[in-house]
Amino acid sequence: MDETAMAFEMPHVRAAATQTGQLLDRISVRDYTRTVEIGAFRSERGVTQRIRFNVVMEVSHHTAAQDDDVDKVVSYDSITEAIEAEFASERVNLLETLAERVAARCLADPRAVRVFVRIEKLDRIPGALGVEIARARVAGAPRLR
Incomplete structure (x- = not known):
């Protein structure tokens, strides 16, 4: 898949395509929608708009599946x-x-290795506009508590 097509794929497709080294498990939350006040423009102050989240978190391997133990998984x-x-x-x-802040909170879990976060505003234009980031755990970086 070419780089331009990849830029518009869902986070789980991007995660698979950019995988390097050991395969990791992934958990995801898709189409999580909230109505909030957000925005830098004057027209966005004091009004709410819908935003949609798609998040894929890659996590280190665990034995939850073998043990069928919910306490061993990274929860959605x-x-x-x-x-x-x-x-x-x-x-x-x-x-x-x-x-950035959502990614940092996800990576605060010691089992999290990498996270893909896509956030879209659904009410600014006919369609959606947004941002997507990929962040990985940095060795020695302070963790958000």
Whole structure:
């Protein structure tokens, strides 16, 4: 798949195409939609708009499947909780800021290796506009608590 086509693929397709080295497990939350106040422009102040999240988190291997033990998996809730925590902390202007913060919260889990975050505004244009980032754990980097 060429680079331009890859840029518009869903995060799970991008994750598979950009995989290097050992294969990792992935969990994802797709089409998670919230209505919030976000935006840098005056016209976006004091009004809400819908935004959609698609997040893929690559995680280190675990034995949850063999043991059928829910306590050993990275929960899908960790992704939605990362999103909700950012809305609870403060209003942000930029999708880029929100994406970085959600990625950092996901990577705070020691089992997380890499995360893909796509956030789209659904009410600004006929269609969707947004940002997508990929972030990986950096050895020795401080973890968000």
